[in-house]
Amino acid sequence: MLRAAAVAFCLAAFTLPAAAADYLPIPGGSFASVLPPDGKAAPAIVAPFRLRSLPVTNAEFLDFVRTHRQWDRGRIASLFGDSQYLAHWSGPSELGAAGRNQPVTRVSWFAAEAFCESEHARLPTWYEFEFVAAADESHADARGDPAWRERILDWYARPSTTALPDVGSTPKNFYGARDVHGLIWEWVGDYASLMISGDNRDQGDPDLLKFCGAGALSTQDRENYAILMRIALLSSLKAADTTANLGFRCAKDATGDGK
Amino acid sequence: MNLFATCILCLGAFSVNADGAPAVPARVLTGTSGQAVASEALPGDSVYQLDIPLTSQDAHVSKLSDLRGTPVLIAMFYTSCKYVCPLIVDSMLRVDKGLTADERAHLRVVLVSFDPEHDTPQALKAVAVERHLDLPRWSLDRTDAESVRKLAAVLGVQYRAIENGDFNHSTVISLLDKDGRIAARSSRTGEADPDLLAATKRELAGK
Numbered sequence: 001m002l003r004a005a006a007v008a009f010c011l012a013a014f015t016l017p018a019a020a021a022d023y024l025p026i027p028g029g030s031f032a033s034v035l036p037p038d039g040k041a042a043p044a045i046v047a048p049f050r051l052r053s054l055p056v057t058n059a060e061f062l063d064f065v066r067t068h069r070q071w072d073r074g075r076i077a078s079l080f081g082d083s084q085y086l087a088h089w090s091g092p093s094e095l096g097a098a099g100r101n102q103p104v105t106r107v108s109w110f111a112a113e114a115f116c117e118s119e120h121a122r123l124p125t126w127y128e129f130e131f132v133a134a135a136d137e138s139h140a141d142a143r144g145d146p147a148w149r150e151r152i153l154d155w156y157a158r159p160s161t162t163a164l165p166d167v168g169s170t171p172k173n174f175y176g177a178r179d180v181h182g183l184i185w186e187w188v189g190d191y192a193s194l195m196i197s198g199d200n201r202d203q204g205d206p207d208l209l210k211f212c213g214a215g216a217l218s219t220q221d222r223e224n225y226a227i228l229m230r231i232a233l234l235s236s237l238k239a240a241d242t243t244a245n246l247g248f249r250c251a252k253d254a255t256g257d258g259k
Numbered sequence: 260m261n262l263f264a265t266c267i268l269c270l271g272a273f274s275v276n277a278d279g280a281p282a283v284p285a286r287v288l289t290g291t292s293g294q295a296v297a298s299e300a301l302p303g304d305s306v307y308q309l310d311i312p313l314t315s316q317d318a319h320v321s322k323l324s325d326l327r328g329t330p331v332l333i334a335m336f337y338t339s340c341k342y343v344c345p346l347i348v349d350s351m352l353r354v355d356k357g358l359t360a361d362e363r364a365h366l367r368v369v370l371v372s373f374d375p376e377h378d379t380p381q382a383l384k385a386v387a388v389e390r391h392l393d394l395p396r397w398s399l400d401r402t403d404a405e406s407v408r409k410l411a412a413v414l415g416v417q418y419r420a421i422e423n424g425d426f427n428h429s430t431v432i433s434l435l436d437k438d439g440r441i442a443a444r445s446s447r448t449g450e451a452d453p454d455l456l457a458a459t460k461r462e463l464a465g466k
Contacts, residue, residue, distance in 0.1 A: 038421075078304045079308040110409070110412070189408065192408075239409075
């Protein structure tokens with residue numbers, strides 16, 4: 001018994017670190033965001049950056065909590081994660097029935113940030129995510145294609161009671177990234193800044209008592225429901241919140257080591 | 260209105276979430292200088308779990324958790340802000356003025372900048388002087404960009420840099436108890452918030 005435990009301990013201690021995550025070069029550029037930076041029609045500018053090809057998996061996150069114990073569910077400060085943080089794992093550092101290659105979900109923004117920092121990365125910005133999410137398999141910007149939009153919306157219509165597929169189960173998009181649509185929702189670093197007014201009448205009349213500076217952002221592309229739903233979800237969250245379908249992937253600047 | 264509702268939900272969530280962490284109230288010894296000597300573990304829902312560096316208007320370097328030991332009013336702002344930020348300062352001054360001299364001596368008031376790029380200690384100092392703030396009981400601080408995002412997240416402040424050097428941001432004044440837990444929040448600006456004042460007096464009385 002003791003011996004078995006010792007063997008298990010050694011195995012755990014000597015498990016080789018997972019292969020370094022695969023980061024794709026993303027050229028960046030100027031594009032029409034649903035949240036124009038000036039609240040009207042100015043293009044968003046995305047500098048070249050690198051993005052993980054896949055969302056972070058349960059196995060990768062497990063490696064992280066084993067080396068950063070303050071982020072295991074038994075120890076995380078409640079400031080940084082709600083009561084459902086990693087609740088689908090069988091223990092603070094055991095996955096149980098959670099699949100190793102399923103995307104990790106039930107992680108807070110703080111935990112996602114900490115994971116990315118541990119691999120010298122950061123969460124992507126909203127514009128970075130939106131830029132990559134505009135692509136289909138063969139076009140950098142497929143947002144005008146009704147068939148593609150339809151395909152994404154089919155995913156939203158799927159019941160969320162079935163188990164999440166493994167990462168990498170959707171085709172590579174134009175940049176080589178997978179699962180940008182069709183698997184999970186993903187945190188972005190600046191999720192808290194996606195303020196959109198539900199009422200377009202407010203746009204020319206910013207509530208100066210609530211918002212300092214120019215008016216809140218407007219939503220240019222009302223047909224792009226898939227993206228608007230992401231914004232609606234993200235802007236409803238607080239940084240300690242977790243949900244069963246919300247995970248993340250990390251990004252890095254194009255040059256240098258990390259952020 | 261919407262924002263206000265969100266704040267109430269937030270407060271609710273904070274108390275629910277406390278079950279994941281040691282719920283024992285930490286006993287804190289407060290020295291004559293107001294510096295806290297923490298004798299017990301920080302509560303899990305304390306804002307001071309976020310241990311970010313701060314640099315004040317006098318270039319004094321500290322950690323956020325150094326504020327532990329006394330109630331704190333905290334908000335975020337930036338010095339070049341023309342509309343709301345002066346009103347945030349007004350609201351905090353109104354709470355301050357509603358206290359007795361004895362109460363006031365035990366309250367810290369902290370404003371942290373969204374704009375580390377432009378808000379140098381000198382820029383912060385200029386605002387402090389212009390507004391006749393009671394330094395160092397009041398402090399205007401800067402931190403690094405990453406810490407700005409984390410602090411905004413724990414305080415529930417939404418913000419975004421916009422093009423001409425301005426920020427869009429929500430207005431949230433938070434009252435922290437001695438251990439850094441959020442005891443009250445206010446989104447009222449430029450006017451007295453009697454609820455915030457009452458909560459501040461309550462915290463200062465040690466409840």
